Amino acid sequence: MDSNPDLIHGTEKAAACQMPSADAYVVHHITNLRLPKGADSMDPMVWHVDTMIVSWVLGLFFLGFLYLAARRATAGVPGKLQNFVEMLVDFVDNSVKESFHGPRNFVGPLALTIFGVVFLWNLMDLVPVDYVPYALCEVFGVPYFRIVPSADINAPFGLSLTVLALIIIYSIKGKGFAGYGKELFTHPFGGNPLLWIPNFLLNIVELIAKPVSLAMRLFGNLYAAELIFVLIALLPWWIQFIPGGAWAIFHILVVPLQAFIFMTLTIVYLSLAYEEH
């Protein structure tokens, strides 16, 4: 991916904004804006600045949106904004109510945040693929810019690692330190000391599988979706609206569905963690 250094740090601005070939174009689209300059993508200390900026902006937008609705909220007939937010909150609260039977004062807002944030991340996929990176390159000389945070594995993993931490916290909260420890060593095969190690290993695998599957599902869906938009952009311009349009319409399903799946699985995992077996 990084074989051609000219691709990453264009020798000239104009050359950096336009790709000489189709494969260079595709590679350009799946390369994040990295700091420090020249860092390898596998470097653990690398910063994906584009993902961070976009997710911050979207997060602040979501917060501001909800804050505006909450500040203007009345007990009377709701305005359009309040009505929309109330419907959203109702929908999320009902989803939480169905699968989580403990106190909802933290899990409810958590689910709402996850749904809103993942939805907005995914929605960025519908912005025409070249517009933002090309404009930023031409105007500010930014060599790379990916605007779909969920198509960068780091963002879904950031979210799902938070969920992992919450799973552990809720396990301890629901079963106590000793109860959770006992469960780790005696489930699912039984309490025979010979089985402690296999039980524990299996439980750790199960625990790790949860955030990995959460993150990979979201990342895989949106990465593939983004790539297909990039490939469609390689077609002749007059035909693009047919496959592109179909793919975009399919996104009406994918965008909320992936957000909903992430939210629902988070709730289910927390519910499993919290409840006694």
Add this chain to the structure above:
Amino acid sequence: MLPSIWTLIGQAGTFLVFIWAVMKFVWPPMTQAMEERRQKIAEGLAQSEEAEQALDRARAEAEDVIRQARQKAGEIIDQAGKRGTQIVEQAKEEALSERDRQVAAAEAEIRLATNQAREALRERLAELAVAGASRVIEKEIDAKAHRDMLDKLAAEL
């Protein structure tokens, strides 16, 4: 060289199709659901308001009825009191007139009895006088012949 003005236009076409689909298939049911929800809330609030007003009205009405009943009860008590004194007064009057009547009757009876007694006495006296006189003159006096004189005598008594 990519991206070119043509890829940008092609992507705009894709985006337009998406916007069209949203406008056609997503937006109307969503706005409709939202409008329905709004309407339902508005109706619910209006109904509760109406119910509150009805309650207020009913409460005022009840107060009115109670006040009227109280007033009427007072009137009835007053009337009953009046009627009671009236009855007592009437009874008193009746008793008095009865007493007067009975007293008068008794007096009349007494008068009658007195007269009768006096009459009887008078007659008895006349007889006694005749008997006495006849004893004095040792001779029967013709009662008939002396009737007038004897009656005169008796009347003098």
